[in-house]
Amino acid sequence: MRKILSLSIFLMLLAGWSCTQEGDATTVVATEEVIFVSGDKVRVLGRLITDQPVTTTDHGFQISTAENFPSPIIVSLGVKEGPGRFIGEAEGLDINQIYYVRAFASVGGVDLYGESIEVKTLNPIIESYGPTFSKPGAEIIIQGRNLPLGTKVFFGTQEATILENQFESRLRVRIPAASTDPIVKVRVQVQNKILEFSQNFEYQSGKYTLLGQFPEGQRIYDNVFFQNQSGFFVGIGSLRLGAGYYQGFQRFDPQSNAWSAVNFPGESREGAFATSNYLGGGAIEVSRDVFELKRDFWRIDGSTFTRLPDLPTNSFNSLAFELNGALFLAGGSGIGTRSIRKYNPTAQTWSTQAPTPIDINNGLAWFVFENKAYFVASDSRIWEYQPTNDSWRIFSSYPGSQGNGYGLAQVIGEKVYIGLYRRTEQFFELDLRSLVWKAKNSVPGLPQSINTGYFTFNGQIYILRAPEESIAGVLPMELYRFDPNGI
The missing domain is CATH 2.60.40.10 (Immunoglobulins)
Incomplete structure (x- = not known):
């Protein structure tokens, strides 16, 4: 019964497939199946069937977009000894295209073809x-x-x-x-x-443009800086390696990109505090690590300084900020690292607020947003201070390295830019609504630099950078303009 079935199948193949006869020899070419198809590639299985030894001069497949194969793509597999299966592959085909494919073999000068199979390449x-x-x-x-x-x-x-x-x-x-x-x-x-x-x-964005150098080629440290309607102010700090104190201020006009000297009627010093409207505190080093603490307190109006009653306590390396029209003086030396005093400008009086949950000094990055103050603690947690009820809560966490401290934080719209700590070049953007962090491009220039002043104007941040004191050579302080969305 099996022999009869096998014979019947073979007779069907002979009837359906191309063949040639030489005496008693019978050779058949079959296009069996498409075994793989992709966007530009098909892989096809064929078979050469014969009951006698045979050698093809060539065999393979033809591929065409027309059923009559007028100008087919030839996949040539060369000489084949004896019967058996063979696989061919065509690539570089058009995507999403109907093709017709058939096997072929050249035997004794005669080209034999299998029946064609329709196949469609795939869409990417x-x-x-x-x-x-x-x-x-x-x-x-x-x-x-x-x-x-x-x-x-x-x-x-x-x-x-x-x-x-x-x-x-x-x-x-x-x-x-x-x-x-x-x-x-x-x-x-x-x-x-x-x-x-x-x-x-x-x-990742952030474009830095070098605007120029600090006047006179000076390098100052432990200085103060502030911004008001008259421009950016930088001054009254110590000169490099104990060479004395820088007298007065330099004012930068971001519209003209020009610096101009501004006189300060008080003594120069280091470790003072400053906001847009107030300046005070600090100390003068009278001998190595021995300081004379200063309590003078000044109102700032543009480029004019008016002396107010002295501070009620010492303030050295304290951090000052303004909320709801009041001045807050936090941490540092003299008032305690976890103390805050509030100044009422109308009554010209000071009051003590509740202790802070973290140590505060002017080495912390901090910012003000919607009449609340924020501080990046040494453990990277960002604390929010609400002045109306004198309360604190954890707001977010800084994702980068704080290096050796003294990072910057500046608010533009509903985003704050934090980073550029000493010995790091990382800079991040925090969306103050979604609390999503994004990395920004690193600052150019000398890596061993610190921030000696930073300001915002027209949606951009201005950063004054100075080489660390230990860096020798004639290396000036450089002012960069940072465009958060620049490429």
Whole structure:
């Protein structure tokens, strides 16, 4: 019974397939099945069937977009000795296209063909990519299907480099340089088809522009700085390596980019405090590590200083801020590292607030937002101080390194920029509503630099940087303008 079944199947093959006969020899070519198909590639299984020894001068497959194979793509597999299966692959086909494929063999000068099989190449599909926030030169991974060799990836108008294409489903891509916009679309191009992710990619941004140097080539430390309607003020600090004190202030006008000298009627000093409206405290070093503490207290009006009644206590390296029209003086030496005093400018009186939950001095990064003060503690937790009920709570946590302290914090709109601590170049943006952190670009210049003043104007941050005191050489203080969204 099995022999009869086998004979019947063979007779059916002879009836359906191309064949040639030489005496008693019978040779048949069969197109068995398509075993793989992708966007631009098909892999087909064929078979050469014969009951006698046979040698083909060539065998393989023909592929065409027309059923009559007028100008087919030839997949040549060369000489074949004897019968058996064979596999061929064609690549570089058009995506989403119907093709016809058939096996062939050349035997004794005769071309034999199997029946054609219809196959349609697949459409490319993109599924996901990540990360969605990074900087040029870093890598992202794109996941998808049917992404053949020759696939291109664009970030906005910038073409990326594809480092690796794994199984036409995973692309390892190097992020290109940005053009002008930090937020761009990621597009994948396969032949003439363009696919676009709905999730935007955001470049790590932050552009620094060097505006110039501090006047006279001076390097000052332990100074004060403040900002008001008249510009940015930097001064009354100590000169490098105990060379005395810097007298008065230099005022920078961000509209003209010009510096001008401003006289201060009091003594120069180090470790004083200053806000937009008040200045005071500090000390003069009379001998090594011996200080004469100062209690004079000044009202600032533009470039004019008016002396007020002295401070009720010493203040050295304290931190000062203004909320709801009142001045708050916190921490440092003299009033206690966890003490806060509040100054009422109408009554010209001082009162003591509840102790703070953290040690405070002018080495902390801090900022004011919506009449509340925020302090980045040494353990990276950010504490919020509510002056109306004299209360504290943990607000967020700084994600970067605090190095050796003395970082900066500046608010623009509903975002605050924190970082650039001593011996670090990290800078971060915190959305004050969503509490989402984003890294910003590192500051250029000498890495061993510290911040000696920082201000905001027209949505940009101005940062005065000085080489650390131990750095020798004629190295000036440099003023940079930082555009948070610049590329």
